[in-house]
Amino acid sequence: MAGGTALLLVAAFWSLIWPYLAAAAALGLVGGAGWWLWRTDRLVRTRDRAWRTAEALDAGRRTLAEVDAMSGTEFEELVADLCRRDGCTEVRRVGGSHDNGADVVGRLPDGRSMVVQCKRYAPTRTIASRELRDLLGAQVHFRAQVAIFVATTRFSRPSETFAAQHGILAVHRDHFGLWNNGTPLHSLTPLNGRGQGDTAHRARWRDTYGK
Template structure:
């Protein structure tokens, strides 16, 4: 019975279509019909593209969230075992955790020591250089000099961080203090990783207080 009803509905639909085509042919309405068909096809294609784009954006967002979770908090021994690029991703995650926005990881040749860039919660531009070295090593003065020379002249950073898994040699430390570079050695990295906010690390050094609008927004948000 159901099969007969289905066949009758199919035949009925086909009959209506044939009658419509005969009417269009006798009335000379072919251009109108073709235009309607083309318009419907364009609308359907546009709807399909919108849905596909929406699915792609959702997948991208989920992928980024999974990446953030995968690059989340790690112990110092786990950081020691990372590649240089993975360590930069871990530092970027710490920046996001503390409210930074527009955080991007570069770490490619030609990045001019900007392994991580982003915006602090008050809008200041942050540039981070990451040194993934053995725990017993030390960052030399020349490496710090590269960050001093490019952080503000090229990147125009308000705050520059040098984050390392080891320590800083005294010449590098003195250079950082003289030029307002926030030198995050292994001990400070452990504190940051354990929950100390980035703003507390920046208070140890760095420069750039943001413009008047950013400072006003910061005071409203934090009462500082």
């Protein structure tokens, strides 16, 4: 009886009721679509974070022998991944034929802008000071606050001195090995190119890599 009365009332006042029913249905559809978009966005973001975490962890799993076998572009991508792993933001590879002396740019975790030059040289080669001068030009071009030179070999004495004089963070092979194995980039800043050893150490270096 009550159900029949309700139906009669709905029929009698349908012209007044149906706009509200239509609005409620539309709101339900919009709400459902919004929830689906929100859920999809969360899933995508979660998968993206997982992918980036996996990539960052993988960045420190390469041996120096594997790094030596990389192309220049692959090495630049590795350096960019290591920067991201350590909390750097806006990191992108810019190396190429018209790179203005830079290979990677971005921001350090403290917000300072950085420019990075990457040299995947054979261990028998030495970084000359003129290559660090090119990095200074890139620092000016990109208006970067910090300049970093990452190499798979050692720096010459003049280039090591030049880096210290001009505030360039010089990451030589030994320090790159530490960075690649998980040491944060900021921990290398106080060392700034030091640790390449004395004459005896350099002789052992030549004996190891010079063959």
